[in-house]
Amino acid sequence: MELALSILYVIVGAGTVFLVLLHSGKGGGLSDMFGGGLGASAAGSTQVERNLDRLTVVASLLFTFMTVGLAFFLG
Numbered sequence: 001m002e003l004a005l006s007i008l009y010v011i012v013g014a015g016t017v018f019l020v021l022l023h024s025g026k027g028g029g030l031s032d033m034f035g036g037g038l039g040a041s042a043a044g045s046t047q048v049e050r051n052l053d054r055l056t057v058v059a060s061l062l063f064t065f066m067t068v069g070l071a072f073f074l075g
Contacts, residue, residue, distance in 0.1 A: 002074065009066050016063045019056040024049075 005066075005070060005073070009063075009070060012059065012063050012066060016056070016059040019052065019059050022052055023056070
């Protein structure tokens with residue numbers, strides 16, 4: 001059980017890092033590779049950017065709750 005939770009924790013952490021890196025900053029980000037930069041510069045925040053924001057928030061909350069849960073479970 002501990003091993004399965006640890007593997008899931010690493011996967012969620014890597015997914016969170018990937019989602020954060022997809023965001024475009026001042027000079028653009030990895031999302032420019034997927035067409036996110038063109039729409040964001042032309043019309044403000046696009047639907048893709050809003051969905052990326054939502055996914056990032058959900059992934060980071062899941063990572064936070066898993067961190068606290070694993071601390072109690074393993075500690």
